[in-house]
Amino acid sequence: MPPGIKYNMPPEVERELCNEQTIYRMIGGFNWDITGLPAGYKIPFLAPIKVTHNPQKAVLVKNVKVVEVAAVGATSIKIQKGSLIEKSFNISDGEKVISVGSDANSIDTSDESFDLITVSALENAIEEGQVLTEATSATDPTPKNVANKLNYERNKVAVAGQTLTAIGQVFEIKEKDLYLPISKWDKEALGHLFMFI
Known part of the structure; x- marks a missing residue:
C-alpha cells in the first residue's frame, strides 16, 4: 500500500x-x-x-422471504433484503397472486434490516419466515421457475x-x-x- x-x-x-x-x-x-x-x-x-x-x-x-407476519387485507409486506423483486412484480403464496405496486415508491429499501413492498390487499395471511416465489402471471399463482x-x-x-x-x-x-x-x-x-x- x-x-x-x-x-x-x-x-x-x-x-x-x-x-x-x-x-x-x-x-x-x-x-x-x-x-x-x-x-x-x-x-x-x-x-x-x-x-x-x-x-x-x-x-x-426469484424468491422473497417474509420477515414479519402480514394479516389478511394488509397492503405491505416486510421482506428480507437483497431480493430481486421489482415494481409491478407478481409473487405467489402458492394459492393467490400478490401484485407489487407499479409506482416508484412500491419498494422501500431505506431500512437497514428489511425492505418494505407495497402490494395488492392480501387474500391470505403470510407468516414470518414464509418464502414467496415469482408467479407465472398476474392471474396464475403457479411458480414461474x-x-x-x-x-x-x-x-x-x-x-x-x-x-x-x-x-x-x-x-x-x-x-x-x-x-x-x-x-x-x-x-x-x-x-x-x-x-x-
Whole structure:
C-alpha cells in the first residue's frame, strides 16, 4: 500500500452455508439467462437456479422471504433484503397472486434490516419466515421457475454468454443463513440430494 493512503473498507466475508465436503459440482457450465437482472448483480453461492439441458441453460429463481407476519387485507409486506423483486412484480403464496405496486415508491429499501413492498390487499395471511416465489402471471399463482439445482460460485452479471456451474448435491445447508431463500417448491424439486438444516 502506498504511504499515506488508508483504506477504510472491511473485507467481504462469506458466511459458512453448508458442509462443503459434501458438494458435488456438476461438470460443464450452463448458459446464464441474465434477463431482468441488474448490471453488476452478483449471484451468491447456493442461490436457487433452474437448469435445463438441450440447451444448457440456467435461470435464477426469484424468491422473497417474509420477515414479519402480514394479516389478511394488509397492503405491505416486510421482506428480507437483497431480493430481486421489482415494481409491478407478481409473487405467489402458492394459492393467490400478490401484485407489487407499479409506482416508484412500491419498494422501500431505506431500512437497514428489511425492505418494505407495497402490494395488492392480501387474500391470505403470510407468516414470518414464509418464502414467496415469482408467479407465472398476474392471474396464475403457479411458480414461474422452480429450482432443481443450486449455484456453485459467485458470478457477476457483466455480459451475455456467461455460464454458471451447478451443484448436484450438498448436505447440511444452513437454510436461515442463505443469501437467497429457498421455497418449499424448490425443496421438493431439489429432492434428497440437498439436505437442509
